[in-house]
Amino acid sequence: MTRSVPKPCPICRKPRHSDHHPFCSQRCRDRDLARWFSDSYAVPGPPAEPEDLAQENWREQD
Numbered sequence: 001m002t003r004s005v006p007k008p009c010p011i012c013r014k015p016r017h018s019d020h021h022p023f024c025s026q027r028c029r030d031r032d033l034a035r036w037f038s039d040s041y042a043v044p045g046p047p048a049e050p051e052d053l054a055q056e057n058w059r060e061q062d
Contacts, residue, residue: 009024023029
């Protein structure tokens with residue numbers, strides 16, 4: 001039987017803590033949230049134009 005090695009915190013690479021899963025601390029959780037708010041994370045692909053998004057939402061409502 002193989003034993004899996006626990007994954008480290010995705011921000012600082014320290015061991016994870018169950019109270020802050022998947023992070024090691026509240027500080028790392030907050031840093032991750034700040035990265036989402038500042039657009040540091042992105043999904044690959046072409047940039048979306050606001051007009052195209054409005055048309056997609058309009059079509060979904062029909």
